[in-house]
Amino acid sequence: MSNQELWIAFSTIVRKEIRRFTRIWAQTLLPPAITMTLYFIIFGNLIGSRIGEMGGFNYMEFIVPGLIMMSVITNSYGNVVSSFFSTKFQRNIEELLVSPTPNWVILSGYVLGGVSRGLAVGFIVTLLSLFFTKLQVHSFGVTVATVLMTSILFSLGGFINAVFANSFDDISIIPTFILTPLTYLGGVFYSIQLLPDFWQGVSQLNPILYMVNTFRYGILGVSDINVGFAFTVIVLFNVVLFLVALKLLDMGKGIRQ
């Protein structure tokens, strides 16, 4: 395929993905807006006012970056895992498999679909947070790069989950039992400086900690970990997951007999 044809195929997949999550906005865009508003009210306002400062900022300011990142992570992952699994389940993945669209374009299209939803929800949550706190941006570049790379990473994760999934149960196991605990323990609601040394060490094995803290650094200018190291970890994860997902597509795992 020529570059122009590749671009058309890629943009077709992305448009289809965006059409999907906007068509079912009541299931995709509205719930995170409501959930995060409740978090802002309960944890930020009601409980946060009694907690005092965290990392040199009031509690509401501290949790906003973490909650934005949490929305981006769960929605990027959720979009690709459910969309690609449905495509497999309804067998309309065959529309793509019979076409000359190369696998790397298929993967990139689905990932950008996931990133689009992740960023759309992240934007909505950011707007909602402005009702509760003033949002400063310490480093625009770090903020945008982190949110983008994190969204790509979890879109890739969702894709790999969908490839292996055989039932709708399989697409909820990882978000429920791995993603949610890691997100909650990844420094969204607290600074790991509050933890004993041992648990600080354990927390550093959690990849989400790096993403939340890098994003928080971009907004507030404070972080529990080294931002350069965190970036390296995120980029490395992205490269590895992209190659794994592409290999699975090339093998036809779960999509070709």
Place this chain on the structure above:
Amino acid sequence: MTIALSVKDLRKVYGNDFEALKGISFDVQQGDFFALLGPNGAGKSTTLGIVSSLVNKTSGKVEVFGFDLEKDKAEAKRSLGVVPQEFNFNMFEKVGDIVRTQAGYYGIPVAVAAQRAEFYLKKLGLWDKRDDRAQMLSGGMKRRLMIARALVHEPKLLILDEPTAGVDIELRRSMWAFLQEINEAGTTIILTTHYLEEAESLCRNIAIIDHGSIVHNTSIKSLLQQLTTETFILDVRPDQVSSVVIDGYSVQLDDPHTLVVQVNKGQGLNDLFSQLESQKIEVTSMRNKSNRLEELFVSMVEKNLEKKEV
């Protein structure tokens, strides 16, 4: 003449060690209307699945218009349109979006895709439904949608896996007319079907596949010449015929007003009618007991089964 599809020594062994294809080979010429027939589980869908890149082959080679499906994947796929057996589009998408999206996967610009989608949806009587969700369509409309989707990139080779399954006779005949029209316009067509009447009236060449092997690959005409007998059903008057004996023909009285007559190859019908007339039996109508290809197909598959059992 250009070969539209070349299949060589194609073998497929599934994970459970079931050998679905045992090294089959066949060619389909450009412009042909080709039937791939066989009983359920014979290997038809596996063959078409491999050609369509939906099933991984174990070994062998597939070329579409000279493009190797492995080495020149994009070119081979571009030449191919596929209408699968089961509905495989997103039921929640709009009819127009499904066709336009498929065009996009082939790198067709949005404006051209829109024009072609309009053309094929109109051609297949679905233009009025373009803004309806696919789930709202009837079974016949869904089949036509899959044909429109397969044609939107204007492939040179169209593969149809049982396209008229579950479609009423009127719609089936209109689909036949449409397929004949695009075949005459130059599109090579490969068809699998359980309606052998369909294969007989549409196709010029045929491959019969059974237990993963090709048992016949020839023209429909020469295949039908292998028929040794043909069975006719005659509705007769008076309504109360009790017994009939016709010299030179095997005749059976199905009920008091229906005769079943077996006519050997080369044997005329004039003598049959003369003898019936002399016995004061009037023939009011006459038809084949079953379609000729069907008789032949059944006998071939049965023979193949007997060979296997021996």
